[in-house]
Amino acid sequence: METRRLAIFLFLLSLCLSQSWGTQNYKKLRGRKPCKTLVLYFHDIIFNGKNAKNTTSSIIASPEGANRTILSGQDHFGDLVVFNDPITIDNNLHSEPIGRAQGIYVYDNKDVFTAWLAFSFVLNSTDYMGTINFAGADPLMNKTRDISVIGGTGDFFMTRGVATLMTDALEGEVYFRLRVDIKLYECW
Numbered sequence: 001m002e003t004r005r006l007a008i009f010l011f012l013l014s015l016c017l018s019q020s021w022g023t024q025n026y027k028k029l030r031g032r033k034p035c036k037t038l039v040l041y042f043h044d045i046i047f048n049g050k051n052a053k054n055t056t057s058s059i060i061a062s063p064e065g066a067n068r069t070i071l072s073g074q075d076h077f078g079d080l081v082v083f084n085d086p087i088t089i090d091n092n093l094h095s096e097p098i099g100r101a102q103g104i105y106v107y108d109n110k111d112v113f114t115a116w117l118a119f120s121f122v123l124n125s126t127d128y129m130g131t132i133n134f135a136g137a138d139p140l141m142n143k144t145r146d147i148s149v150i151g152g153t154g155d156f157f158m159t160r161g162v163a164t165l166m167t168d169a170l171e172g173e174v175y176f177r178l179r180v181d182i183k184l185y186e187c188w
Contacts, residue, residue, distance in 0.1 A: 034161065035187035038128075040121065041168065042085045042101040043093045043177050051174065057083035076107035076115075087121055091168055091177060099123035105138070114139045117147060121180075123155075130154020132182065134163055149184060160186040 047055040061080035082104050086097035103119020114137060121132040131154065136147030149161040161184035169177040 032185055034183040034185055036159075036182075036184040038180075038182040038184075040087050040089060040098070040180050040182070041091050041177055042087045042121075042180065043175070044083055044085045045175050046081065046173065048174050056085045057081050076113075077110045079107045081105050081107075083119070087123070091179070093177070098125035098128060103134075108137075112139065113141050128155055130156045132156045132159065138165060140167070149182060156184070157188045158186065159184045159188070 043056065045051065045054050045056045047058040058081065059079050060082050061078075063078040083101065085101040086093070087099045087101050088095040088097055100122045101119055102122055103117065105115040105117045105119075108114060108116045116136070117138050118135045120134070123130060123132070131152050132149060133151045134147050135150050138145050138147065143166065145165045146162050147165060149159060149163055152159040161182065163183075164181040166179045166181070167176060168179040169175070
């Protein structure tokens with residue numbers, strides 16, 4: 001019993017110490033300027049059963065009995081989408097891609113139109129080589145949304161920061177374009 005109490009005490013102590021350390025670091029970072037900024041666009045064309053040639057994303061899981069060629073219900077709750085979208089430096093879908101956005105998004109709320117994202121920008125151009133990894137909640141009805149930059153490789157080795165997403169274009173449930181304003185605060 002005494003060992004259990006000691007373990008709980010040590011756990012709570014470490015939790016308190018980690019919280020105060022995190023708060024101190026956050027306060028230091030608030031005034032910092034980013035070490036690198038990028039603005040890129042990614043273009044998502046979701047498979048709808050008719051556009052197989054041009055599609056860049058597809059529903060791979062949905063609620064039982066749902067049709068996987070169309071998004072389910074009002075808020076698409078339960079749909080899991082995998083994507084491999086072109087990334088451009090401007091908002092033109094037909095511009096030369098500098099890489100691909102590869103990952104998943106999950107519509108994760110019944111009451112609010114929102115998704116959870118996990119993806120990488122795989123960049124392969126003369127300006128950028130490597131990956132930038134992202135994760136976070138995306139409340140789609142907000143004009144801008146922030147998600148975490150959680151790492152990277154190549155030119156973006158072990159980077160961290162924030163990416164602000166903005167829906168730049170929306171054409172029904174088949175095409176959308178996101179403007180991704182990336183601010184990196186840890187650059188190597």
